[in-house]
Amino acid sequence: MTPHDSTLDPEDWSEVRRLGHELLDDLIDQLSTVGEGRAWTPVPPEVRARLEQPAASFPTDLPTVLDELRRDILPYATGNTHPRWFGWVHGTGTVEGALAELVAGFMNCNVGGRDHAAVHVERQVIRWLADLFGFPADSSGLLVSGTSVATIIGLAVARESAAPGEIRRGGVAAAPAPLVAYASDGAHVSVRKALELLGLGGDSLRRVPANPHALEKMIATDREAGLHPFCVVGTAGSVTTGAIDDLGALADICSRHGLWFHVDAAFGGALILSERLRPRLAGIERADSLAFDLHKWMHVPYDAGCVLVRDAELHRSTFSADRNYLSRFERGAGAGHPWFTDFGPELSRGFRALKVWVTLRTHGLDRLGAMVEKNCEQATWLAGRIKDSESFHLAAPTSLNIVCFQAEVPAGSRIDSDDLNREIVMRIQERGIAVPSSAEIDGRLCIRVAITNHRTRREDLKIFLAAIEEIRREIVEGSA
Amino acid sequence: MTPHDSTLDPEDWSEVRRLGHELLDDLIDQLSTVGEGRAWTPVPPEVRARLEQPAASFPTDLPTVLDELRRDILPYATGNTHPRWFGWVHGTGTVEGALAELVAGFMNCNVGGRDHAAVHVERQVIRWLADLFGFPADSSGLLVSGTSVATIIGLAVARESAAPGEIRRGGVAAAPAPLVAYASDGAHVSVRKALELLGLGGDSLRRVPANPHALEKMIATDREAGLHPFCVVGTAGSVTTGAIDDLGALADICSRHGLWFHVDAAFGGALILSERLRPRLAGIERADSLAFDLHKWMHVPYDAGCVLVRDAELHRSTFSADRNYLSRFERGAGAGHPWFTDFGPELSRGFRALKVWVTLRTHGLDRLGAMVEKNCEQATWLAGRIKDSESFHLAAPTSLNIVCFQAEVPAGSRIDSDDLNREIVMRIQERGIAVPSSAEIDGRLCIRVAITNHRTRREDLKIFLAAIEEIRREIVEGSA
Numbered sequence: 001m002t003p004h005d006s007t008l009d010p011e012d013w014s015e016v017r018r019l020g021h022e023l024l025d026d027l028i029d030q031l032s033t034v035g036e037g038r039a040w041t042p043v044p045p046e047v048r049a050r051l052e053q054p055a056a057s058f059p060t061d062l063p064t065v066l067d068e069l070r071r072d073i074l075p076y077a078t079g080n081t082h083p084r085w086f087g088w089v090h091g092t093g094t095v096e097g098a099l100a101e102l103v104a105g106f107m108n109c110n111v112g113g114r115d116h117a118a119v120h121v122e123r124q125v126i127r128w129l130a131d132l133f134g135f136p137a138d139s140s141g142l143l144v145s146g147t148s149v150a151t152i153i154g155l156a157v158a159r160e161s162a163a164p165g166e167i168r169r170g171g172v173a174a175a176p177a178p179l180v181a182y183a184s185d186g187a188h189v190s191v192r193k194a195l196e197l198l199g200l201g202g203d204s205l206r207r208v209p210a211n212p213h214a215l216e217k218m219i220a221t222d223r224e225a226g227l228h229p230f231c232v233v234g235t236a237g238s239v240t241t242g243a244i245d246d247l248g249a250l251a252d253i254c255s256r257h258g259l260w261f262h263v264d265a266a267f268g269g270a271l272i273l274s275e276r277l278r279p280r281l282a283g284i285e286r287a288d289s290l291a292f293d294l295h296k297w298m299h300v301p302y303d304a305g306c307v308l309v310r311d312a313e314l315h316r317s318t319f320s321a322d323r324n325y326l327s328r329f330e331r332g333a334g335a336g337h338p339w340f341t342d343f344g345p346e347l348s349r350g351f352r353a354l355k356v357w358v359t360l361r362t363h364g365l366d367r368l369g370a371m372v373e374k375n376c377e378q379a380t381w382l383a384g385r386i387k388d389s390e391s392f393h394l395a396a397p398t399s400l401n402i403v404c405f406q407a408e409v410p411a412g413s414r415i416d417s418d419d420l421n422r423e424i425v426m427r428i429q430e431r432g433i434a435v436p437s438s439a440e441i442d443g444r445l446c447i448r449v450a451i452t453n454h455r456t457r458r459e460d461l462k463i464f465l466a467a468i469e470e471i472r473r474e475i476v477e478g479s480a
Numbered sequence: 481m482t483p484h485d486s487t488l489d490p491e492d493w494s495e496v497r498r499l500g501h502e503l504l505d506d507l508i509d510q511l512s513t514v515g516e517g518r519a520w521t522p523v524p525p526e527v528r529a530r531l532e533q534p535a536a537s538f539p540t541d542l543p544t545v546l547d548e549l550r551r552d553i554l555p556y557a558t559g560n561t562h563p564r565w566f567g568w569v570h571g572t573g574t575v576e577g578a579l580a581e582l583v584a585g586f587m588n589c590n591v592g593g594r595d596h597a598a599v600h601v602e603r604q605v606i607r608w609l610a611d612l613f614g615f616p617a618d619s620s621g622l623l624v625s626g627t628s629v630a631t632i633i634g635l636a637v638a639r640e641s642a643a644p645g646e647i648r649r650g651g652v653a654a655a656p657a658p659l660v661a662y663a664s665d666g667a668h669v670s671v672r673k674a675l676e677l678l679g680l681g682g683d684s685l686r687r688v689p690a691n692p693h694a695l696e697k698m699i700a701t702d703r704e705a706g707l708h709p710f711c712v713v714g715t716a717g718s719v720t721t722g723a724i725d726d727l728g729a730l731a732d733i734c735s736r737h738g739l740w741f742h743v744d745a746a747f748g749g750a751l752i753l754s755e756r757l758r759p760r761l762a763g764i765e766r767a768d769s770l771a772f773d774l775h776k777w778m779h780v781p782y783d784a785g786c787v788l789v790r791d792a793e794l795h796r797s798t799f800s801a802d803r804n805y806l807s808r809f810e811r812g813a814g815a816g817h818p819w820f821t822d823f824g825p826e827l828s829r830g831f832r833a834l835k836v837w838v839t840l841r842t843h844g845l846d847r848l849g850a851m852v853e854k855n856c857e858q859a860t861w862l863a864g865r866i867k868d869s870e871s872f873h874l875a876a877p878t879s880l881n882i883v884c885f886q887a888e889v890p891a892g893s894r895i896d897s898d899d900l901n902r903e904i905v906m907r908i909q910e911r912g913i914a915v916p917s918s919a920e921i922d923g924r925l926c927i928r929v930a931i932t933n934h935r936t937r938r939e940d941l942k943i944f945l946a947a948i949e950e951i952r953r954e955i956v957e958g959s960a
Contacts, residue, residue: 005939008934024500025497031586055844059843065842095489099500115523146828171652171680302590321672345670346626347669349625
């Protein structure tokens with residue numbers, strides 16, 4: 001072999017094969033017993049130090065790199081594959097989804113466009129999701145990294161709808177008047193971040209009480225003040241408590257006043273999978289754009305979200321660009337108009353669709369929906385135990401899968417409630433028993449358990465309850 | 481097991497293990513022999529039809545799903561793992577990167593933030609890349625899906641620099657005057673798309689000839705006209721020909737006029753890996769923000785790109801948000817301030833860093849650089865053969881890894897040059913021999929070979945040359 005014929009391929013494929021099989025065995029060993037281990041483990045200082053070493057100019061053999069990976073990375077995962085991870089809103093993933101990532105890694109597809117199977121898989125997955133949410137057959141969509149990007153895309157199309165063509169060329173200055181959008185108090189910070197990125201500014205977001213009349217009044221007042229209301233963002237599952245806006249009422253208002261209706265259903269969208277819970281989302285099928293995650297309550301491995309847009313042509317014309325070197329042919333590898341690049345900001349895109357496809361194919365919609373129902377029932381059960389407890393009390397009603405509660409501060413104790421609850425959260429995490437997170441409700445810190453975890457069993461909740469009981473007692477007694 | 485204890489885990493892990501090993505073997509078989517097969521295969525109508533079936537509500541067993549995957553998806557990949565893929569600008573990937581995706585799929589980390597190994601791996605990878613490009617130790621960065629998103633982030637920080645704090649709150653209307661940016665004619669369409677998304681409008685992008693004096697004059701004229709020049713975008717590797725702006729001269733101008741200097745080094749950034757080619761990027765270390773891809777000439781599997789920002793604090797303050805439920809603790813799973821969510825629009829983020837880490841660890845910087853040099857030498861060799869050919873001629877000089885050329889139209893032939901060249905591209909793709917793409921230079925279509933392929937050998941270029949020679953003859957004779 002002459003030097004100009006060297007490649008990055010291994011000299012010995014059989015050695016790579018052997019190492020790959022070993023690795024796969026280790027990963028399956030670990031995942032199949034994940035509940036027996038710790039829910040979270042802090043990264044030790046010596047590991048952190050090793051992960052600060054500079055890059056090497058020379059190659060390192062694969063066995064060595066895999067040993068480093070086993071030693072420094074595998075034991076210190078986020079924790080969300082564990083049955084007692086209840087923190088933030090994290091999905092659990094599945095072994096089937098992980099195998100799909102293996103395939104995607106080997107295929108190495110660029111799903112920006114062109115004509116190959118990955119494009120058809122993504123189109124199919126988007127159709128599945130559009131059908132699931134009752135979107136029309138000619139609606140469009142795109143898989144993205146998550147709801148934050150999905151919301152950026154949805155609101156970009158909404159912004160364009162205020163003056164189609166003009167805004168792409170002239171920017172927000174080309175809008176008929178300063179644009180304003182509306183969202184309820186429970187709206188996620190990503191909505192404000194999207195408006196900031198889009199150049200509308202965070203102040204263009206009006207927070208309204210979850211009250212249709214208040215919203216209509218605000219729209220009228222803003223119009224009289226010379227502003228241009230263009231969009232209402234509905235929330236299906238607020239992060240703190242899981243509250244769902246009255247989507248039907250919001251759709252009515254948008255329809256009446258000619259406003260774009262965007263729905264942020266980051267994790268709440270998964271209710272659509274359950275026949276019993278689906279009615280809570282009534283009106284979602286009337287959204288102009290819909291953003292939701294697949295890596296949360298639908299358990300596709302990170303990262304995967306989706307945006308759906310009712311008006312495919314406006315969606316396309318918001319993002320599509322003529323590209324010199326991307327001139328498209330009728331035949332060959334460059335065919336397949338329109339491309340996904342015509343529907344979003346990304347030109348190169350990975351084969352995210354495969355893990356969605358494999359997850360939905362293997363488990364089917366109903367089984368995924370059953371897990372959503374299970375988690376809501378678990379939250380109800382847990383809330384009941386908290387309610388009956390003498391050591392804890394609920395901080396908010398539990399209507400979905402989220403339980404927010406606080407430890408009782410004993411009468412006469414000098415301990416601060418926020419400090420007590422914060423310390424409980426930190427200790428139970430540090431001990432690797434479970435991972436709740438926290439939230440602020442009415443200005444006070446509470447312990448927050450969000451169950452978007454298909455691996456959680458009743459037994460896990462009992463272990464959790466026993467642990468917080470014990471840790472509270474320790475802290476209270478320690479401060480006495 | 482009671483119904484409320486059911487999960488999405490397999491009942492029989494040993495069966496999944498067996499299927500996983502089979503799958504891995506098939507994938508390694510396919511990748512290790514990829515050059516023996518077709519470079520691209522159109523998706524047959526019956527496969528497309530199957531990929532249009534609606535979603536099933538019921539589960540499908542994994543063996544069936546994997547058989548579907550083997551039948552309908554694996555044989556119809558994009559094609560860029562093949563040694564004779566020369567289309568657009570696609571990276572080749574590596575088996576080590578693919579194994580990293582397997583691990584990331586199993587770990588299922590959310591790398592938005594918190595305290596776990598994936599966060600430290602991403603920080604390490606960003607430091608490696610910042611060091612590589614000569615960025616200061618206190619610069620910041622983020623892994624993203626590719627240069628398009630990296631450019632959006634870079635230009636968002638640039639926009640914020642025009643009126644820090646004001647623009648986040650008030651939008652582009654809060655800028656001191658209408659913002660304008662500058663880029664050379666070779667700038668990629670993603671720059672315009674970024675300005676559109678950011679609400680500045682596509683017209684805010686001024687195209688300037690690659691001439692520092694013309695740029696300075698334009699800045700002065702725009703200022704006199706009441707506009708606010710805020711940013712110059714330099715291109716390191718234009719898509720059509722691989723041209724590189726004089727980055728040092730652009731940095732001088734930005735420094736002199738107080739403008740933000742953003743560099744789009746989507747694939748050209750990889751030159752930094754080669755001691756010999758690195759000088760062409762002189763000045764890149766002076767960029768305020770730098771966007772480049774890892775999935776192109778650095779062969780990390782799709783998708784992976786990076787943005788680096790010199791002013792970490794401005795970067796953070798452009799994107800960081802207070803989040804109620806994300807209140808951060810000093811200890812436990814939620815520690816580790818700042819989070820990656822503070823530096824970009826995404827709140828949930830996959831473990832993209834692992835495939836970058838494994839690629840850079842196993843191959844090392846120099847070997848990756850050797851592949852870049854090899855591809856440039858291959859392009860020079862190919863350009864020499866085209867130049868010597870009687871059937872083809874170069875359409876542009878070859879200065880890097882891209883060869884643009886056209887087939888000669890025989891004297892007296894009625895065939896149109898664009899039609900001839902388009903047909904050659906389509907036929908060589910359809911036959912699965914090789915995948916060049918096309919470009920338009922001076923209004924005429926040419927065949928474009930971009931070699932960002934570590935798997936390409938001299939023999940592949942010879943096969944390509946023989947095929948285009950033969951196809952040209954067929955078409956010319958067929959039209960006579």
